[in-house]
Amino acid sequence: MIFRSSRLAAVEASLAGGSPPLPGRSQLQDALARLVRNKGAMVSLAMLCLLIVLAIAGPWFIPHNYEDPDWSAFRSPPSLADGHWFGTDQNGRDLLARTLFGTRVSLLVALIATLVSVVIGVTYGAFAGYVGGRADQAMMRFVDVMYALPSILFVILLMVIFGRNVFLLFAAIGALEWLTMARIVRGQTLSIKQREFIEAARAAGLGTGAIVFRHIVPNLLGPVVIYATLTIPEVVVVESFLSYLGFGIQEPLTSLGTLIAEGTNVLEVLPWLLWFPAAFLILLLLSLLFIGDGLRDAFDPRERG
């Protein structure tokens, strides 16, 4: 496990044994200890790692390619004997290879779109919070406005107009999901900017941009990471949703949403084409959800319901 260090294990053991906490633990260590004790989050973390490894390394170990047909096996149901563990689709393409590749694409979109949303949200929120006053009012009013609009329609609009381009998809989804991040970051910035080190930076003659990026943004790391983790499953769903409707990832590329759309059409005759991609998507979403919730609980115990 990524977060498990020997010190943490010691902390965990002492806590489990009922002895008082070891001296000198930082807030981060406290939070990590809480996270490690959260079984759901830990299992989910293991599951997520497994999915990531499968998606990245899996395709190399499969004798089939995600786009080349196997001329001897069309529409063949899952079987261990003929080497198509997940079966094949109408074009004789191996579903295991396609599912793993689709997972890879979905994860990639999620990662990049989340990064885009983090960059936009953090920059916007930190500037709004730091500059304050009328600019802050106007910027946050704009966020309120965007909240009210069904922004997925804008993404569809963009995809219709500029063609179904993967990079546009990354940017569009990222541009859709930054609003909550901006709100959270602004709130945090409002409290950080009262602190002495910001005053010191200002006294030293630093410009607004330098203060925001060098002194405020690094202190936002905790909430940003937590919220970004919670954003990832949303982005995965949005990407699948768009791909499902035919506005996202296009042939010959594939994603979990595209595969699910193909599987839905032949649900009655070739059900495995839906079940395997669906299972991967559900596992991915479940594990991301539990990790996000676990992180939030660990770092912000007040939120626990």
Next chain:
Amino acid sequence: MLTYALRRLLTTIPVLWVAITACFFILRLAPGGPFDGERPLPDAIRQNLAAHYNLDRSLVEQYLIYLGKLLKGDLGPSFINQDFTVVEQLMIGLPYTLTVGGTAFLLSIVAGISAGILGYMYRNSFPDYLLGIVVLTGLVLPNFLLAPIFQLIFGLKLEWLPVGGWGGGAAVNIVLPVVVLALPHVARISRLTRASMIEVMHSHYIRTARSRGLSKASIIWRHALKPTLTPVVSYLGPAAGFLLTGSLVVETIFGLPGIGRYFINAALNRDYGMVLGTVIFYMILIVVLNLVVDVLYAWLDPRVRST
């Protein structure tokens, strides 16, 4: 109260204007025009078409013409189904979308709040765990996955309900689309209600009510319900938007002739006029619903009115 509603209305108008303007100019940035087919049209026809749709005017003029027509309730022509204007197509689809969407909205509110209260009353026992499973299903399964699963179970295996189609508005045809559309929101609303009720029941005035010897049911109904519902009401505005995007999928999967399906078809056929018109129509709908929710929220929580 009325001034609050009016003030909210006044802030809503610039929002809509900005959104409409953005959509209009994004659409005009598009490479290629609506009449660029595989075979180039003869010049005379092209000029006539351009004149008819005002495409020969300057961009600013086109924009002003569009805005002017919009104020009169005209969303312009559809470029693919040329026998119908956008508004005509929307009006054909609207009853279906409203029936399914409205029913799903009501179901999410009623089922969500009741489930949340039940979850609170039986917390950490069997009904609450059952609710937890439903909530998790609603949160994790996206509607495009929920729909085929329900179709398979209730339509093909059990043969209780039709897998799709409008069926002349028969109730059995609406059940599956409504449930698929509502389930994620039932999940979120019940979770909100349960958490909010736990918080409210810990407050001092509830302790006072309890110390006066009121029954549990009376405390929940008469004292705790209204404050419990404030976070739920604030979720209803976004929920309306989510229901709308959900209806895109649900109408497509269940073959319902609503606006969502028109929109998807128009987008896949690159019917710019229809896409722009529908997006603007959706935005007006959402903004109005949000306005209603905000006013409702102010009625529930008087503190909001003064800000």
